[in-house]
Amino acid sequence: MRLISVFLLHLLVILFLQSLSYAALEKERTLAMIKPDGIRGNFTNQIKHVIVQSGFVIVHEMMLQLDVRNVSLFYSEHSEKSFFPNLVEYMTSGPVLVMVIEKTNAIADWRALIGPTDAGKAKVSHPNRYHQVHQINFSPKVRHLDFPLG
Template identity: 45%
Template sequence: MIEQTLVVIKPDAVKEKNSGAIIDIIEKNSFDILRMEKIQLSKEKAIDFYAVHKEKQFFNELIDYITSGPVIVMVLEKNNAIQAWRDLMGCTDSRKAAQGTIRNLFGTDKSTNGVHGSDSP
């Protein structure tokens, strides 16, 4: 089934100039990029975006991090896009992510892991 999924290249990957390499991997894995925009998230938008984590201990740190610099927001499309993207991203903790996944290649830990991906449509 053709699906769309939201992807965010996080501030660490943008700052380290890894976004081009990440986009290259996305395209080589047959995702269609329907929309792409580089933005600076406001604190208010970040709070709305990560509302599901509001009660978690790491919430304030997450908001500070995601608003610390520009991000690249994309809408990707392909067959089973959500699971395909989650597989390509790898484990949340970059130190445990499988070899060759985006988080393994471009992340450093559980927070600065290069990319965000939605787990639902």
């Protein structure tokens, strides 16, 4: 009888661990950033509330003051664009809150939540989002709120 109990316990542990790994495989992580204007405007808690209410888990967060070098590296794909100096100046103008967020289908759901990165398009499709209403529009191609990890 004890042998069966140990075997069943072992089996339950294996099934539990497998279910955890399967659940983890279904989840994605992406990077979210509250930019300097969101921090200055004291919108951090509101934005985090929307993120959590939308089913995301904030796995990790860190307040950072970005410097020119790090911003230039982070946005290097835009380095030849005319808006790049303004982007660097803006992103170094104050602290940012960087968050790793997680949920099933996180990348697509995050993009749907924040809407287009072009402020003009965003005001039409997502008029009530702080990001869209108050975004400084450097260029329609600037994507500075979501970056998939991986």
